[in-house]
Amino acid sequence: MNKILKIENLTKNFGSISAVSNVNLEVEEGTIHSVIGPNGAGKSTFFNMISGVIPPSNGSVHYKDKDITGFESYKLPHMGIAKCFQITNVFPKLTVRENVWASIFSCSHKSKIDLFKSMNDFKTIDKDTENIISDVGLSHKIDDKAEELSHGQQRMLEMAITLGAKPDLLLLDEPTQGLAPEATVEMTELIRKLSKNYTILLIEHKMHIVMEISKIITVLNFGEKIEEGTPKQIKNSKKVQDAYLGRK
Amino acid sequence: MMKNKYSFIALIIFLFVGPFLFPNATIAEMLIFGIVAISTNIMLGYTGMLSFGQALFFGTSAYISGLMLLGGFPLFLAIPVATFGSFIISLFIGYFCVKREGLYFICLTFAFNQMFYFIAYVWHDVTGGEDGLVGVERPAYIDTQLTFYIFTAIMFLFAVIALYKIVTSPLGLIFKLIRENASRAEAIGYNVRFYKLISFSIASTFTGLAGSLYVLIHSMVPIDQIHWLKSGDIIFMTLFGGVGSFLGPLIGVVGYIWLSDTFSIIWARWPLIMGVIFAIVVLYFRGGVSELLENLFKKYKSISKKTEHEQNIKNRKLN
Amino acid sequence: MTFLIISQILNGLGLGMLYALVGVGLTLILGVLNIPNFAHGVLYALGAYLAFTIANLTGSFYFAMFLSPLLVVLVGFLLESQGVRRLYHAHHDYQLLFLFACALIIQEIIIIIWGPIGFSLLPPPSLSGAVDLGFLIYPKYRLVLICFALFMIVCLYLFLTKTNLGAILRAGIENRDMVKVLGINVNVVFLYTFGLGAYLAGLAGALSAPIMGLTPSMGLDILPICFVVVVVAGLGSIPGAIIAGILIGLSQGAATIWFPEATNVVIYVMMGLTIIFRPQGLFGVR
Numbered sequence: 001m002n003k004i005l006k007i008e009n010l011t012k013n014f015g016s017i018s019a020v021s022n023v024n025l026e027v028e029e030g031t032i033h034s035v036i037g038p039n040g041a042g043k044s045t046f047f048n049m050i051s052g053v054i055p056p057s058n059g060s061v062h063y064k065d066k067d068i069t070g071f072e073s074y075k076l077p078h079m080g081i082a083k084c085f086q087i088t089n090v091f092p093k094l095t096v097r098e099n100v101w102a103s104i105f106s107c108s109h110k111s112k113i114d115l116f117k118s119m120n121d122f123k124t125i126d127k128d129t130e131n132i133i134s135d136v137g138l139s140h141k142i143d144d145k146a147e148e149l150s151h152g153q154q155r156m157l158e159m160a161i162t163l164g165a166k167p168d169l170l171l172l173d174e175p176t177q178g179l180a181p182e183a184t185v186e187m188t189e190l191i192r193k194l195s196k197n198y199t200i201l202l203i204e205h206k207m208h209i210v211m212e213i214s215k216i217i218t219v220l221n222f223g224e225k226i227e228e229g230t231p232k233q234i235k236n237s238k239k240v241q242d243a244y245l246g247r248k
Numbered sequence: 249m250m251k252n253k254y255s256f257i258a259l260i261i262f263l264f265v266g267p268f269l270f271p272n273a274t275i276a277e278m279l280i281f282g283i284v285a286i287s288t289n290i291m292l293g294y295t296g297m298l299s300f301g302q303a304l305f306f307g308t309s310a311y312i313s314g315l316m317l318l319g320g321f322p323l324f325l326a327i328p329v330a331t332f333g334s335f336i337i338s339l340f341i342g343y344f345c346v347k348r349e350g351l352y353f354i355c356l357t358f359a360f361n362q363m364f365y366f367i368a369y370v371w372h373d374v375t376g377g378e379d380g381l382v383g384v385e386r387p388a389y390i391d392t393q394l395t396f397y398i399f400t401a402i403m404f405l406f407a408v409i410a411l412y413k414i415v416t417s418p419l420g421l422i423f424k425l426i427r428e429n430a431s432r433a434e435a436i437g438y439n440v441r442f443y444k445l446i447s448f449s450i451a452s453t454f455t456g457l458a459g460s461l462y463v464l465i466h467s468m469v470p471i472d473q474i475h476w477l478k479s480g481d482i483i484f485m486t487l488f489g490g491v492g493s494f495l496g497p498l499i500g501v502v503g504y505i506w507l508s509d510t511f512s513i514i515w516a517r518w519p520l521i522m523g524v525i526f527a528i529v530v531l532y533f534r535g536g537v538s539e540l541l542e543n544l545f546k547k548y549k550s551i552s553k554k555t556e557h558e559q560n561i562k563n564r565k566l567n
Numbered sequence: 568m569t570f571l572i573i574s575q576i577l578n579g580l581g582l583g584m585l586y587a588l589v590g591v592g593l594t595l596i597l598g599v600l601n602i603p604n605f606a607h608g609v610l611y612a613l614g615a616y617l618a619f620t621i622a623n624l625t626g627s628f629y630f631a632m633f634l635s636p637l638l639v640v641l642v643g644f645l646l647e648s649q650g651v652r653r654l655y656h657a658h659h660d661y662q663l664l665f666l667f668a669c670a671l672i673i674q675e676i677i678i679i680i681w682g683p684i685g686f687s688l689l690p691p692p693s694l695s696g697a698v699d700l701g702f703l704i705y706p707k708y709r710l711v712l713i714c715f716a717l718f719m720i721v722c723l724y725l726f727l728t729k730t731n732l733g734a735i736l737r738a739g740i741e742n743r744d745m746v747k748v749l750g751i752n753v754n755v756v757f758l759y760t761f762g763l764g765a766y767l768a769g770l771a772g773a774l775s776a777p778i779m780g781l782t783p784s785m786g787l788d789i790l791p792i793c794f795v796v797v798v799v800a801g802l803g804s805i806p807g808a809i810i811a812g813i814l815i816g817l818s819q820g821a822a823t824i825w826f827p828e829a830t831n832v833v834i835y836v837m838m839g840l841t842i843i844f845r846p847q848g849l850f851g852v853r
Contacts, residue, residue: 072439074437074438074439075437076437077435077436077437078437082436083435085435089431089435090429090432091428091429092429093428094421094424094425094428102425102433102436103436103437105421107436109418115417115418116413117417117418118417119417119418119421122418161432164436165436292660298659298660298663300603344842344846347846348846350601351601351603351659352802354659354663355603355794355797355798356798356842358791358794359791359794359795359838360835361791362791362835363832363835363839366831367832370828476787476790477787480605480667483663483667484664484667487660487661487664517675517678519671519675520671520672520675520679522668522671523671523672523675524668524672525668526664526665526667526668527650527669527672529664530654530661530664530665530668531650531653
């Protein structure tokens with residue numbers, strides 16, 4: 001099996017406190033790999049280190065055998081890694097179409113000359129934009145401004161922007177955060193559908209979603225990896241139960 | 249799209265009517281500062297970066313083109329060289345400035361502006377220091393009022409079209425992404441610092457182009473064209489017109505130059521009146537003139553729609 | 568030669584103290600209120616002109632030095648409460664433009680009241696003349712200025728570190744939202760901060776009058792220097808602003824000896840060196 005992402009001894013210290021310490025993790029191509037853990041387990045720090053927002057104190061991240069440790073975050077989409085944010089993070093005053101178009105353009109333009117062409121010269125990007133928007137079910141809102149969408153729709157748009165980069169690996173940071181129950185179901189379905197085409201590293205707080213869709217689950221607690229395995233193994237793990245119930 | 253079409257028609261009409269409304273030097277100044285304000289808006293309105301040092305590029309370029317004309321070089325060499333000069337300077341200064349955001353960016357651009365001012369001030373032998381650079385002559389072929397106006401109008405149109413191309417290209421969209429949400433733009437693969445530098449450079453280069461033309465109006469470069477007060481004027485003209493639309497800043501330029509020309513004849517302390525106008529605009533009409541007009545237009549439209557609707561109801565009743 | 572060097576360095580030190588005072592004032596306003604105070608320079612000028620008029624009317628130099636900065640504070644209060652306060656939620660563009668407009672207005676009012684020609688304000692007899700330092704004869708007023716500015720800086724330091732309001736101001740620079748969370752009336756804090764900044768500008772202006780004289784453009788000239796002080800110091804650092812102000816003054820003093828024509832450019836050379844070798848400023852963290 002092909003390991004698309006290899007993380008070795010990843011560590012982040014804030015002063016004398018270590019938020020993440022010595023985490024090892026390998027993501028297999030074509031699967032959903034989830035990272036879970038109780039609040040304050042260091043999930044966000046872990047995510048931000050992989051996605052280039054904060055540089056790690058120690059350890060390395062390899063993507064397709066390339067060392068990408070501490071790469072600036074704008075370089076990652078060009079290598080095939082795209083991320084989706086925990087909080088809704090779109091371009092509010094731009095239309096849905098522009099939001100997604102910009103994302104596709106970012107990774108598909110070949111030379112800087114394209115920057116100065118007319119917006120009408122990119123027929124394939126226009127088409128891709130419409131396809132992705134219809135995939136997330138926002139076709140009827142395509143010319144509305146992002147700020148005019150409902151919260152759930154903005155999350156879908158967020159996902160569409162992420163997909164615009166045409167990534168091989170998707171990093172999803174709590175995609176169901178703050179969604180209503182029906183929207184959560186919708187999002188879970190979308191992730192399941194996406195897993196047919198993408199490898200997904202999912203950071204999630206809600207246990208039942210993770211159990212439902214992941215192939216492998218890694219559990220973090222107090223910045224350390226305490227367990228890893230299939231959903232079934234995790235369900236029966238004593239260590240995980242203790243961590244979630246706050247027992248030491 | 250429709251809105252832009254109307255504005256461009258209005259622009260063309262203005263180019264034909266303008267020379268009859270304003271004195272020759274005034275209309276030329278309006279067009280030249282029009283280039284400055286529209287290009288500054290690329291940075292200010294589209295990318296969301298506030299530079300307080302645009303007079304640096306305007307003034308430096310005016311000096312370069314003035315000195316070349318004095319040195320006997322043809323105008324069609326002086327303009328490109330001066331413009332290119334501002335481009336190079338903008339890359340250099342921008343490299344240091346775009347690393348910083350918000351207030352620090354303002355402080356840096358402001359301080360750089362004053363650095364260049366003092367260089368011009370001290371370097372008396374070359375720039376004329378406090379007296380300004382004088383004695384620049386217009387080439388014979390643009391020496392009549394008509395030919396000079398046609399020349400500035402062509403340069404103005406060239407700049408406006410080039411800037412419009414940029415705004416409607418993917419680059420323009422990227423600028424808006426940065427204004428809206430810089431960290432998300434970074435996350436989808438745009439090197440924000442690089443594009444900020446491009447935006448800064450585009451604004452500064454076109455401001456430089458305008459500066460190189462400015463020297464032709466009064467055949468001189470007064471030193472206050474590079475003083476930081478000029479940078480303040482440039483920001484005001486841009487905001488006064490409204491940063492929400494492409495041609496909005498032009499309204500600000502026309503208004504500003506017309507007002508300052510009018511007041512400066514009446515009262516030597518006219519900057520006081522300008523200051524009061526600035527303050528009122530900021531406190532009460534923050535969207536600038538173009539937004540004010542747009543709102544009035546919308547209101548008018550909704551009223552006419554309403555009356556149309558009432559008319560329809562009446563008609564139906566009659567039927 | 569040595570005498571010349573020492574006296575120029577002392578001159579530079581005096582100048583540097585003035586820069587430190589205005590620079591700290593600007594730093595407070597930038598740091599706590601997060602607005603670019605382009606009216607800072609004219610407040611400095613106003614301090615000088617008011618001191619000049621009060622000294623002439625009352626005949627007391629000391630009273631003028633006491634009263635004029637306080638009047639500048641009133642102007643500062645007026646600016647903050649009537650204009651700036653409405654703009655905290657607006658973009659920097661509009662804040663800047665408003666303060667720029669205020670600068671123009673006050674600048675022109677100064678010219679209307681006092682005329683476009685400069686004045687000089689003489690120090691009182693008790694402070695004029697020179698002191699023999701043993702190795703050097705140096706103007707008394709300049710020496711007193713250095714000591715007094717130092718005293719004010721120490722007072723300011725004590726105020727910021729030992730009093731409650733000082734602690735709130737420092738917390739505000741670190742993290743503006745925290746002040747709101749602490750349940751403090753933000754409007755009052757902002758008003759006082761602007762007032763304190765205006766006081767320091769007015770005081771520096773008044774103190775500078777006997778050395779540098781009064782010209783209508785003095786406010787426009789000092790403003791870029793204030794901003795350079797902030798850039799060299801690092802945005803929001805008060806000790807940085809003090810040290811950067813003094814350094815800039817000293818380097819100007821030194822430049823007077825060797826390159827008299829470059830005294831104004833040397834300020835920007837310092838700034839250039841800072842941003843090349845230490846882009847966050849000498850004491851900047853952000």
